[in-house]
Amino acid sequence: MAGEALTPTTYIQHHLQNLTSPVGDGGGFWTIHVDTIVTAVLLGLLMVFAFWLATRKATSGVPGKWQAFVEICLEFVDRQAKDTYHGKSKLVTPIAITIFFWILLMNTVKMIPADFIAIPLGWVGIHYWKPVPTADVNATLGMSISVLFLMFFFALKSKGIVGFVKEFLTAPFGKWMMPFNLILNIVEWLSKPISLAMRLFGNMFGGEIVFLLIWVLGGAGFFGALAGGTFGLGWMLFHLLVIPLQAFIFMMLSIVYLSLSEDSH
Template identity: 80%
Template sequence: MAGEAETPTSYIQHHLQNLVYSEDGGVRGSTATDGFWSINLDTILTSVTMGLIVTFLFWIATRKATAGVPGKWQAFVEILLEFVDRQARDTYHGSSKLVTPIAITLFFWILLMNMLKFIPADFFAVPLGWLGVNYWKPVPTADVNATLGLSISVFFLMLFFALRSKGLGGFTKEFLTAPFGKWMMPFNLILNIVEWVSKPISLAMRLFGNMFGGEIVFLLIWVLGGAGLLGLLGGTVFGLGWMIFHILVIPLQAFIFMMLSIVYLSLAEDAH
């Protein structure tokens, strides 16, 4: 983009490109022709960083935890954890003790990744540009690879819960005979494959669609803010309104992903 006049379209397209380690060993902006083995470095580095931050924040709360009157941060973390634990217990009807840790991990990790949307893209792009990094998509959940990675993990957990509850024989029998009986085995097989595959896909696309769409609107607002004084005032008003709206959207999307994951884990154990 050096030497070219940047237009609103090119500005938005530039900020929607990932920093990719391509199959040929080069590091560049993402394109539609990226191969399967290309790696979105910004998504991986940012998501891992957010996971470490979540772990660190919880570690701070537990490091000075007291059985008596808790400190402010400990009390806040306990309220959040009790909220997630209550939702998990009310939704999941099995006996596994893994569900609450899974719910906590999903909710708080996705929440922190989503919250990066509150930071304007240029706050990342400009300093990184000084270091020679010209592409960086700051919100991992605006990358379908990240949301698919999360949902595929939930899919394998569903398989684990189903096999642990029913055994391989029981799971196979149910997969082939439910819901229409053994004489409709081909139709049962097709229906169950569609059901199992659609769950992780819908999980991933719902989160990705909301975060990616919101990212585009934010970028449009930043572009509007650069169009003179009137544009700056309009961008400020619209940006504030959209940010207030996302104060609800960002935790809601993390909550929906968490709750649907628990529902799917519970259904995986239920007999049809």
């Protein structure tokens, strides 16, 4: 859309368009959202690098500022995971840490004005780039499906294949209601990752649209700029709460689901 005059509608649509790379001839389901994948991977690497910096010169004495900050964050997540999960798996805390800090970083990209990313990329010929991975339902569904696989892993490890299949077919109404048990359990297991994905996506995508609407308002003369600045500041301050809260909710619900998957019904 280089060189075209953008209306408010096309401006918003432009910033909500993913940079895609179709795999195969048809695209569609097999279309890869390049911006989502690249941004998510880079932020994941940034998270790992930041934690590595804290551990590289870790000391048992008086810690440095960055080490102290990382230790406080990790202790907070570790405490929440242990209070929520009632099993004995040592994987839960690393899973919780990965989920919380990775989603937190991806959500935080929302605080960067869209044009601060789009304009420099346009100079090198990239005209579409949706910067917030969690505002892409494909990313949130991918993370929630990973949680679903972890739920199956924890359930099978706790109950065994026979015990898991037996419970899946007989709970909660007994063996004579096997078809109804099967339908109910399939719905229950699938609803958990879907609700995880939709909650995070809905909050981040909705917030992205509001930010773009405020940005458009800011271009409508002096009073528009004044109103845009005021509303933008208020919405930004509100999102300083929403960004970590959504990461925390996704993490806590994931740990709850892992714990429930090990419980017998």
